[in-house]
Amino acid sequence: MEQLKREPQEREKEILDAVSSAIDDLGNEVRLSLDFFENEFEKEVTSVKLSGGGSRLVGVPEALGEIFSKSTERWDPVENLEMSLSPDTEESFRQNSSQAIIALGLAARLGRK
Known part of the structure; x- marks a missing residue:
């Protein structure tokens, strides 16, 4: 699937x-x-x-x-997110970002503390 x-x-x-x-x-x-x-x-x-x-x-x-x-x-949860990744890694991450929404949300919460 x-x-x-x-x-x-x-x-x-x-x-x-x-x-x-x-x-x-x-x-x-x-x-x-x-x-x-x-x-x-x-x-x-x-x-x-x-x-x-x-x-x-x-x-x-x-x-x-x-x-x-x-x-x-x-x-796209990372549409406006600036990243410090290699171009290949960033492209791969952006292609799969919809699957990382919970992890991104948790990371954002931790970043605010």
């Missing part, structure tokens, strides 16, 4: 068909949370940002965007 997320080639439809039920279930649960937030705080959620390895699956942002009826896109 990990290989399919990174290099889907011509199997995009097959991948989306295989995960569509899980995406629908997840999307509907998140939609309930978005509805609750909007009703409770009387503020509209205008967009949704996705992170994590699953967000890299072909068609996931689009499928969830349809369920949410909101702009939905992948979020």
Whole structure:
């Protein structure tokens, strides 16, 4: 599955068909949370940002965007992060940054102490 997320080639439809039920279930649960937030705080959620390895699956942002009826896109947690790494290491890290979101969040918390 990990290989399919990174290099889907011509199997995009097959991948989306295989995960569509899980995406629908997840999307509907998140939609309930978005509805609750909007009703409770009387503020509209205008967009949704996705992170994590699953967000890299072909068609996931689009499928969830349809369920949410909101702009939905992948979020790059290191987009504006300056790094002191070799060019090859930095490129590899940036390509896999969506999988490091929890570690990055914990590191940010430690950095503020």
